[in-house]
Amino acid sequence: MWLFFVFCSHTYCSRRLSENAFTVTGMDLLILNKLTYPILTVLIFMPVTGAISLLFIRNETVQRAWTFMVTLMTFAASIPLFSQFDSETARFQFAEYHPWIKTFNINYVLGVDGISMTLIMLTTFIMPLCVLCSWKYISARVREFMICLLFIEAACIGVFSSLDFVLFYIFWEAMLVPMFLLIAIWGGPRKAYASVKFFIYTLAGSVLLLVAIIALYLKTGTFFIPDLMRLRHLYGFDFQIWIFLAFFVAFAVKVPMFPFHTWLPAAHVEAPTAGSVVLASILLKMGAYGFLRFSLAITTDATIYLAPVMIVISLAGIIYGGYIALVQSDMKKLIAYSSVGHMGFATLGIFILSPNGITGAIMAMLAHGISTGALFLCIGIVYERTHSRLIKDNQGIAGLMPIYIFFFGVFCLASFAFPGTCGFVAEILIFFGIFAENKIAGAVAILGALLAATYILRLLQKICWGGIVIHHGNHNHDENDLKRKNLFTDLNPREIIYLLPLIIMVFWMGVSPGFILNAVNTTVQNLVAQINSAQITVTVFDRGPFLAEIFRNLFWS
Amino acid sequence: METIVSLKPVIALVVPGVTAILVMAFGKYPNYREACSIVGGIIAFVAVLLMSRIILDGSCYEYEIFRILPGISLKLRADSLGIIFGIICTLLWLVVSFYNIGYMRGLDEHAQTRYYTSFALTIFGAVGVAFAANVFTLYMFYEIITIVTYPLVAHHQDEEAYQGARKYLVYLVGTSKLFFLPAMVLTYILAGTLDFAPGDFAHGIFPPEADPVLVTITYVLYIAGIAKAAIMPFHNWLPSAMVAPTPVSALLHAVAVVKAGVFSISRIMLSVFGVETLTSLHLGIPTAYLASFTILLASVIALTKDDLKARLAYSTVSQLSYIIIGIAMLTPSSIAGGLIHIANHAFSKITLFLCAGTIFVLSGLRSIKQMNGLGRKLPVTFAAFFIASLSMVGIPGVCGFITKWYLVVGSIEASRLGLLVVLLASTLLNAAYFMPIVYKAFFEDEPEGQHTLTMNESSAYGLFMVIPLLSTALISVVIGIYPGFFMNIVKTIVMHAF
Secondary structure, three states: OOOHHHHHHHHHHHHHHHHHHHHHHHHHHHHEEEOOOOOOHHHHHHHHHHHHHOOOOOHHHHHHHHHHHHHHHHHHHHHHHHHOOOOOOOOOOEEEEEEEEEEOOOEEEEEEEEHHHHHHHHHOOOOOOOOOOOOOOOOOHHHHHHHHEEEHHHHHHHHHHEEHHHHHHHHHHHHHHHHHHHHHHHHHHHHHHHHHHHHHHHHHHHHHHHHHHHHHHHHOOOOEEHHHHHHHHHHHHHHHHHHHHHHHHHHHOOOOOOHHHHHHHHHHHHHHHHHHHHHHHHHHHHHHHHHHHHHHHHHHHHHHHHHHHHHHHHHHHHHHHHHOOOOEEEEHHHHHHHHHHHHHHHHHHHHHHHHHHHHHHHHHHHHOOOOOHHHHHHHHHHHHHHHOOEHHHHOOOOOHHHHHHHHHHHHHHHHOOOOOOOOHHHHHHHHHHHHHOOHHHHHHHHHHHHHHHHHHHHHHHHHHHOOOOOOOOOOOHHHHHHHHHOOOOOOOHHHHHHHHHHHHHHHHHHOOHHHHHHHHHHHHHHHHHHHHHHOOOOOOOOOOOHHHHHHOOOOOO | OOEEEEOOHHHHHHHHHHHHHHHHHHOHHHHHHHHHHHHHHHHHHHHHHHHHHHHHHOOOOEEEEEEOOOEEEEEEEOOHHHHHHHHHHHHHHHHHHHHHHHHHHHHOOOOOOHHHHHHHHHHHHHHHHOOOOOOHHHHHHHHHHHHHHHHHHHOOOOOOHHHHHHHHHHHHHHHHHHHHHHHHHHHHHHHOOOOOOOOOOOOOOOOOOOOOOHHHHHHHHHHOOOHHHHOOOOOOOHHHHHOOHHHHHHHHHHHHHHHHHHHHHHHHHHHHHHHHHHHHHHOOOOOOOHHHHHHHHHHHHHHHEEEEHHHHHHHHHHHHHHHHHHOOOOOOOHHHHHHHHHHHHHHHHHHHHHHHHHHHHHHHHOEHHHOOOHHHOOHHHHHHHHHHHHHHHHHOHHHHHHHHHHHHHHHOOOOOOOHHHHHHHHHHHHHHHHHHHHHHHHHHOOOOOOOOOOOOOHHHHHHHHHHHHHHHHHHHHHHHHHHHHHHHHHHHHHHHHH
């Protein structure tokens, strides 16, 4: 599809290219990779190679073990990204630059800054856990499942590290297919509905993203993202508004923000455990990442102009997600709606446009990745035992599965931002941001935090003790007790192994988040400086497109 | 004021936490399990007591465990205000650990390991609140207390217990998320830090140029957000939490939960706002009137309750506001009276609850009406009850008198006749709802069917219960006659507040 657009505009842009495209280049914004190997390329292609070599492995157990090894190796390979990261600079690091399609000035450019580095680390960290949790759960077509997982990993890392818009778009779309298959093949009873809905929503959003990419190309003659940021002065205010709205639809579907969220509960409920974890921990982050990387940095004026609207939509998402989660009887649906609320906090933080808000948003993304991913893993564990996601089928297991309840309880606390866990750092930073900006919006966000505590504690209470009413003086054990005892066996070592890293992260990020905050600090400061340097050139007669005006007035005036 | 960086407050905090883990590990061996609680209690108490010597000299210990964000850290500081609460927590934990053995085994309760674990964790939270060096740490341990006491309140796991525990959680989590959290955020925005001003109870942490309206809003949010202090209208969780086993009620009411609440409010008023800020913004007297409303209304409600624990619960609601009213009057004597009541009320009220528990275990009775003549069968228990209720009323010779004296002097210093009247009226009300219980127990005839005791006070489990309650009653008398120890600590606080 994008080829079609590109061809149509070929004559036009080749004229422009000669005028100004190569006069500017953002190469000075890159710090080329200094490691002995091209780390980002390796990270992208290691899972791909692993997936291809899976084709030659027959034994299912070996397939599982191989995939686990590959994801583990990818994680190991990504560690230098964190340890060698220079947090003093806001430039893109570990960069690689290879010319690709010269006619259209499309290049293979990779590079990371603080924001994308942390998200890549999250991706490589979550993936091995996904493989482990599918060990027993997936018994049919193991090879195909593992191939899908590895392709998703490659595409996600690609999305987070691309610095060329076309490359970004390719990875963005590439991720769709394996995810679609994951839901459509290994999903629950309504998998057809859920997978198609997921696909159509996301695709509809990304078509507009493509339009925006091409429009930007026609204006500037480049797909190179740092250049697009630098050439902001070329875009008129109207143009920015349109681009912003196109970005908005694409990313808002992905996040998902409030009116575009309906695909998420369906997809989460039907997806297998690993699919839900990938979806919650990584895929949702791509939308928020898009806002941070593109909306804020490229269409800065429009962002400033429409930020109040975005804040209102985010708040609506927080309250709505929390409220709907309150009445769910299906555990996965409950966590899915809680994701809508949590990601509402992330977008809220982003559009506060202050250092605290944006740092909080990044923390919220990571914390949500850890805690919600972990909650889906926990739900998967009881689902494997009872084959039901309903609260009423899995309740009252505190006495039978104490170790499980310990893990589940901690993740629940992290999910509603209990102080000392990862969620709290995110939430408090966003509150600092929003209260400094607007007290009423802050009060609404507080209400969302209260809702989060309510539905999670309700869930926790039910899972622990629901349905158990002790009649004192009556200690008889009936048959039902015995059946339950056989059904709800406590965690096995494999399950403990994949929950343990998550619980460590919950507390590590909760009490000592400095290691993340330092890494993202310079990037965030730079982003905020860019935003503050933008000057909105809105006059009485030139107040942006009509649609944007209505959009804004509807919510904020 | 000298600040010593030391691990000592951390040790006092970690001991109950480690105890909880050990209790869980020894779940299958009840005797070792209970021994863990007792040994933990002794170590924690000694650790806190050892710190008090330096603190009396005007120094404090502090230790930063984690730095979370600039201006926000997990930091402990043992200072004069915290040490009062720290001593009470650990000492009474030790006392209740003995009592628990008699109560839980006497009633053959289920899930005792969970019970003892939550108990130790509650103390962990309470010690954390006591030694919190900033609002964040305070908030964190405040929330920890809420969560870990839930299994205690819902211990019986019947419909009534779930209902009560649910209400408990809704009130405490609701208010803390809705008011305490934004108050903390506003504090950070206004002051740029959450650290308490060390050793300074006069000025607070807000810069002079902070917007007074916002500071007032923050203050109101704090008062509403710390519902553990049971100031009306956020008191209703407390009577509902009475479904818990009696030692839990004792601990909740005398020590961990409600005291964590009033302590937090005292801490916020003195260390975040400071006496001068509160005076200049005229926030003290409205708070005092709010508290006096709670005192009177709760006492009147207590009069109507026939269930002994319910009556004690409303008595707690009323007595807690003594502490608030004392600090809110913002005079040296009233603050001294309020703060020393943290200790006085703890020892007397825990005695009353332990008595109520003993009566329940030994005779199965909860209704006051049925207790006619019971005092003659349980003489030691009711004697201790009598002593503790004298203290609640404020009779000279028992510790409650010290409180009343300082509060009355304080109200005269503040020249608030209205508050003086409230204090005197509440004394009468206290007498009106406590004395009939004692009178009936000793002097009325037994009812027709006569009381049948399942056990005597002198039986093995009976002794496990009677000795702790007797010792707390004794402490109430001792600190009523020699209030020196706590008074010296309180004086160092007052000295730094004016």
